[in-house]
Structures are given as C-alpha cells and as structure tokens.
Amino acid sequence: MKTQTRNESARRGRILPQRFYARDPRIVARELLGKVLVRTLSDRVPELAGRIVEVEAYLGQDDEAAHSAAGETARNRVLFGPPGHAYIYFIYGVHFCLNFSCLPAGQAGCVLLRALEPLSGIEEMARARRINSVRLQSPSGRKLLTSGPGRLCEALSITRSALNGAALYLPDSGLRIVEDAFQPMEIGESPRVGITKSSALPLRYFIAGNKFVSR
C-alpha cells in the first residue's frame, strides 16, 4: 500500500522539537521519512549525516513485538520516559539498533531506524564499516554503509554506552534530527522485519523507490 504526503513548512536544518515525538509512533514514523539524522562525534571531526528512508513503528500497547511489551526493565527504561530520546539496544551479540521514544512519559511507543541514505561524512562512515574505497565506488558498496539497523549504527558510531537516553531535540547531545528541504515522496508500507510476534501489522514505512531501503 502506498500513500502521498506533503510537508510545506519544512525549514532545512531546523531541529525537530520534543513535541514532534509526543505522538502515536505510526505518525512519528511516517513523518520521520525524509528528515536528516546528524551525528556529532567531536568538535574536530566533520558531522555525519544521512536521510531517513526506512523506519518501523513499535506501539505503546497491544504490540507483542515491542521491547516494552513485558513492562519496564533496566534495559528499556528510556521507552517509558519522555519522548524524543534515543533508545539503543544490543542485539544478536553483535549489533546496536537505534530507536526514538514516542508518546508522553509513561507510554512506551517508539520508532526503529532501519535505513539511511548517506549524505555527508561518507568516508568516515566507510572507515567505521571497514568498506574499502574501491567498493565504495559502486552502488552496492555504498548501500552497505547504512542500509540496515545494525549497519547505520556502526557507520555513525552509535552505541548504547555513548548515546542511550540522549535527547534528540537538543543541539549538543551528539545526535539530532533536522528538517530538510521539501521533496515529494511516496511512502510504502509493509510488515516489520525479523520479528515473530505481532508480525502481520503493517508498521514498516519506507520511501518508495529509494535505493538505500534495506529490502
């Protein structure tokens, strides 16, 4: 299923305010498409940035696939806190995944980032992902940078110890989401990837036709 969206008021570079996240994860997920994730590593290194092209919504209730489904624990505490914070978890003993907390404090919905289109700092991303410069020349090589939830975290040096709980709406937290110039986009929907419970819900959203969508 595909639908059209439009956002006339986009102002490039404006940080999304906390209230952007204080809504249903399905709305937040769709509106995050086309926005830009900016990662600041230090004052000395140029910022890394990528356009959000694929996300999944995890609901605050009636969603058995959500980490919050079994209630609050030490790991998922951020999900139950205020909206607009990074929830980062470690999966399969190897990878990190980045989520944004949604809904007011006390409700635990979130959005998982599944793929970015690299915009700047591509050389640095390739170093972090151990992709050599020859491979980076090809479309398939560039897709290895940030197409996948574990890949994008590795490319942007996003770890739980560094960024779990970070406020996405503050300019100095190392991770923020900004608006980009308006561009027409068609949004595709599908079931979410890699889960077994609540697997039929169509809560994965992506920019139709974008080459950096993971699948």
Added chain:
DNA sequence: CAACCGATCACCT
C-alpha cells in the same frame, strides 16, 4: 543458569 533474540556476513548457486 539457560533460552531468547527488531541482524549481518561469508559463501554458495
């Protein structure tokens, strides 16, 4: 104390 995973890679056709 052990099963469970929201993924990726190498290697195969």
Added chain:
DNA sequence: GGTGATCGGTTGC
C-alpha cells in the same frame, strides 16, 4: 538471489 554460522546482553525460570 539464498542459506547457515554467529555473538553476548537481557530476562525470566
């Protein structure tokens, strides 16, 4: 394109 190996934190028994 498809298949199998893999790792370790988190959780609940």
